[in-house]
Amino acid sequence: MTVLICVFGILLSFPAMAAKTIDVKVADTADMQESDTEQSGPGVPAEEKIEEPEAPKAGDSLGTFTTSGYCNCEKCSKGHNLTYAGTVPKAGHTISADLDLIPLGTKVLINGTEYTVEDKGSGVNGRMIDIYYDNHDDAWNHGLQTAEVFLAE
Numbered sequence: 001m002t003v004l005i006c007v008f009g010i011l012l013s014f015p016a017m018a019a020k021t022i023d024v025k026v027a028d029t030a031d032m033q034e035s036d037t038e039q040s041g042p043g044v045p046a047e048e049k050i051e052e053p054e055a056p057k058a059g060d061s062l063g064t065f066t067t068s069g070y071c072n073c074e075k076c077s078k079g080h081n082l083t084y085a086g087t088v089p090k091a092g093h094t095i096s097a098d099l100d101l102i103p104l105g106t107k108v109l110i111n112g113t114e115y116t117v118e119d120k121g122s123g124v125n126g127r128m129i130d131i132y133y134d135n136h137d138d139a140w141n142h143g144l145q146t147a148e149v150f151l152a153e
Contacts, residue, residue, distance in 0.1 A: 060150065060151045061148055062101075064148050065110075065128060066127060068131070068142060069133050069138065070121065071133050072089060073139075083096075084096075084104070084119045087118050089119065091133050091134040092113060096120055097119075098120070101127070109151075119132070
């Protein structure tokens with residue numbers, strides 16, 4: 001009989017233990033809910049401010065590019081007389097660039113000369129710039145060069 005009372009006493013104490021466990025879990029959940037507004041994970045603020053990179057400004061280097069020359073002859077441009085922007089290309093002014101890197105209308109300085117991106121070329125990808133010349137000989141003689149490119153405006 002003593003054993004039965006002991007077992008019965010233990011069984012009666014389980015609901016009390018379970019109630020304590022539930023109370024603790026409820027308290028822990030409440031603490032977590034409060035902290036959810038403050039953190040999105042362990043030690044990570046939920047509303048962390050991400051700073052946007054500054055847009056390049058006049059005089060900033062856009063990096064080193066490979067430059068080549070082109071004209072509007074059949075060999076260079078298949079005889080097209082207008083740029084991608086719809087303008088008539090001008091020597092000392094018009095360049096072709098990868099529009100994902102340097103958008104149309106952007107003014108850049110290359111070796112002290114200000115150019116405007118008015119064209120995109122089929123072979124102009126990445127850090128490549130095609131400089132427009134009035135004739136094929138000048139374009140051909142440009143060859144391939146490397147130059148640092150700066151934002152003009």
